[in-house]
Amino acid sequence: MIVDALLAVLPADRVVLDPDVMASYQHDEAEWAPSATPLAVVRPATADEVQATVRACLDHGTAVVTRGAGTGLSGGANATAGCIVLALDRMTAITEIDHLERYAVVQPGVINDDLRAAVAEVGLWYPPDPASSPWSTIGGNVATNAGGLCCVKYGVTRDYVMGMEVVTGTGEKVRLGRRTAKGVAGYDLAGLMVGSEGTLGVITEITVKLRPLQDPQRTVAGYFDSIVDAGRAVAAVAAAGLTPSALELVDKQCLLAVDAWKNMGLSVDAEVVLLGRVDTPGQIGDQEAEKMLACFDEGGATWSAVSTDQEEADALFAARRLAYPAMERLGPVLTEDVCVPKRHVPEMLSRIEKIGIAHDVVIANIAHAGDGNLHPLLITPPGDDAARARSQAAFAEIIDAALALGGTVTGEHGVGLLKMHGLVQELDPVVLAMHRAVKGALDPQGILNPGKVFDQLGSPV
Incomplete structure (x- = not known):
């Protein structure tokens, strides 16, 4: 029996069998994504313990579902029937910060904001900052290639991963990538692991690239009467050649929900708010802020300004980060993650708005608008099965609309369980076959996160 095998190779406190505790590791934050009770939860403290777990599961043909903080929104970390959940939340060490070479070496359970705070103490900065950065882990960020508010200018997680240690689907512990500034020897296998959602290996250590601390930012805010007008302002910013350090969209429903929860005093006389930031130093930065302001006005802003109140500006960006958990308090939230070209x-x-009306679904909107990554939030009354069905239909239509405009089904949340049908729509059959070949080579027994992204045999489902 796999549980006996795990207890034979691991310290007893690493193997969790308590049903109530296991239930807390059963699923991530994806609404309505199926999950099952695992046979056990393993919480290793070292890479060797991860390797011992994978090898035991290989011997018994048992599936391994790797998990970080469980903040995912696609069901990628959900337990499957008969699996072992491998929870990396004990592996929280920042083992090295190299100021000269500008990198940090971390275990996968390190919280994003904890890494950012640690490197800031030595004058460095880790840019990827998903809205879940106070809770999500670097390992989970790597697994889904997470983005965030700064990615419009500074890129996503993949742009900062230099190397990693991985336990493969064959139970080997290997190092991928490098710690030099340049290097093109061999295939980029470390890059392949980024965004693989636990289907190709278990990441036990990550080396991430760092930058000097970010320069002070200027905040530009704009209020709009319609979400389409706000979208026009986003397109105008791109057409003007501006690269903001952040450009976020949040609608009134989200701000009201945050205010009701946190009492932040965020009453605004607008249906939609655009929040832009510029971090170019000196006079050029001032000019860029004014240029962004003009773009907001061109899009139809009813009010716009370059903020002179840093506390107020920070509060608005804090509200953007809190929007999803605030909306969750109102009922089940099915969260989209499509990305389209900025011109679209x-x-x-507009299509999201029409889809909501057609299906009688309340859709709130937040977005990393600067890079076209939109997160419509489909709100459903608790216990309303008919509303749930309408929301799921709207969810599928939003995917169709994004693909029709040359977009993608997921910008940063991953495919997991919720986007598998969309993945098959998006990728050419030849490209899908290439994915299957990679999966088969690196996880020949199909034990790593089966039933997610691809099925256990590597075929799309």
Whole structure:
């Protein structure tokens, strides 16, 4: 029996069998994504313990579902029937910060904001900052290639992963990538692991690239009467050649939900708020802020300004980060994650609005608008099965609309369980076959996160 095998190779406190505790590791934050009770939860403290777990599961043909903090929104970390959940939340060490070479070496359970705070103490910065950064782990960020508010200018997680240690689907412990600034020897296998959602290996250590601390930012805010007008302003910013350090969209429903929860005093006389930031130093930065302001006005802003109140500006960005958990308090939230070319942001926002009306579904909107990554939040009354069905139909139509505009089904949340049908729509059959070949080579027994992204045999489902 696999549980006996795990107890034979691991310290007893690493193997969790208590049903109530296991239930807390059963699923992530994806609404309505199926999950099952695992046979056990393993919480290793070292890479050797991860390797011992994978090898035991190989011997018994048992599936391994790797998990970080469980903040995912696609069901990628959900337990499957008869699996072992491998929870890496004990592996929280920042083992090295190299100021000269500008990198940090961390275990996968390190919280994003904890890494950012640690490197800031030595004058460095880790840019990827998903809205879940106070809770999500670096390992989970790597597994889904997470983005965030800064990615419009500074890139996503993949742009900062230099190397890693991985336990493969064959039970080997290997190092991928490098710690030099340059290097092109061999295939980029470390890059392949980024965004693989636990289907190709278990990441036990990550080396991430760092930057000097970010320069002070100027905040530009704009209020709009319609979400389409806000989308036009986003397109205008791109057409003007600006690269903001952040450009976020949040609608009134989200701000009201945050205010009701946190009492932040965020009453605004607008249906949609755009929040832009510029971090270019000196006079050029001032000019960029004014240029962004003009773009907001061109899009139809009813009010716009370069903020002179840093506390107020920070509060608005804090509200953007809190929007999803605030909306969750109102009922089940099915969260989309489509990304479209920036020129099509206005049209995509218009289509989302029409889809909501057609299906009688309340859709709130937040977005990393600067790079076209939209997160419509489909709100459903608790216990309303008919509303749930309408929301799921709207969810599928939003995917169709994004693909029709040359977009993708997921910008940063991953495929997991919720986007598998969309993945098959998006990728050419030849490209799908290439994915299957990689999966088969690196996880020949199909034990790593089966039933997610691809099925156990590597075939799309």
